[in-house]
Amino acid sequence: MSTITPSTGAEYAGILGIGSYRPRRVVPNSEILEHIDSSDEWIQTRSGIKERRWADDDETVLMMSVNAAKDALTDSGIDPAEIGCVIVATVTHLYQTPAIATRIAVEVGAPTAAAFDISAACAGFCYGVAMANDLVRGGSAKYVLAIGVERLSDLTDRTDRSTAFIFADGAGAAIVGPTDEPGIGPVVWGSDGTQHQVISQKESWQEAAGSYNWPHLQMDGNPVFRWASFAMAKTAQQALDVAGVKAEQLDLFVPHQANMRITDAMRKALKLPEHVKVARDIERQGNTSAASIPLAITAMREAGEASSGDLALIIGFGAGLVYAAQVIRVP
């Protein structure tokens, strides 16, 4: 009987390089307050956000992704021609088809790589890293480029006082490839579609067609805060447990930068020791959904808070609801 030859991959995979792109334009709370009845103090106490970045017209999903990817490629030292797959996590590439991943593959020098987009909202980067890890270890690609990118400002209702100050733009990228030691722990991931309505696009594209306005994102803050702060702390703990890493062995905690209050509540629930540095990029960057974790890691590296070889707990969570967490070694 004839048999099929199965693929064989690397024993272990890890993140070999990481990069990011921050839009040029800084938008302070004072600019947000031109359209909503609120205050700088209210925004800061409810979210920790002092300012965010919004993309200019030329800072497209493609442009930001390519810049972040090139940054990650340089960081990794990998030849782009060896990239076998490009995964782009985004909810703000505003075309149903084709995926933006194929154009990014061309622009970064991996023109024949498998390429596709995924829709996993603020968990997108962690979903992408989980898939990349499995593709490398399963033998479907030697190296994978995983990107998280958003232009959430396009879908932000500037007059909605509960969300206008939160959402922002940017891109982050990671190169995942074979390593001598495990560099990515098992993913703890899942979804809860019973809460699909708590963060969502308000109007369908069909409903928005013909109107001057694009669809907007809406969020029911309190249930989201409850789920993210408490249920997600348990998920984060599970990711530590399955990786066999204790909280005291961690160097960094990098949750999706959703809201400083969520970060603080999770940190408390996880009982993280004082020495674990906690990502607080949201203060300057706002909530960039799928891009927030790689943006936060690169910010911590630039600030000297994170070093190559550090153990980091990352967790993404958002609209779906969807979530994913894993322990990684910082490149």
Add this chain to the structure above:
Amino acid sequence: MASTEEIRSNLAEIVNEIAGIPVEDVQLDKSFTDDLDVDSLSMVEVVVAAEEKFDVKIPDDEVKNLKTVGDAVAFIERAQNG
């Protein structure tokens, strides 16, 4: 079964730990937002801590009805008896 005063006192400790409000200020007639300055997110944290402490479920839809400390204590009493 815990008395009203026991529930109030335990709840006051939770509010103190989460929002830093002195326990003696957490009285039945006090409004969480207007008198005690507990914002909506801290209120969610209080509710989650109260669920654990009192072994009850306080659904999201119910939280907005808990305007005063007395409302919360009464809800917890009913939930424990139910």
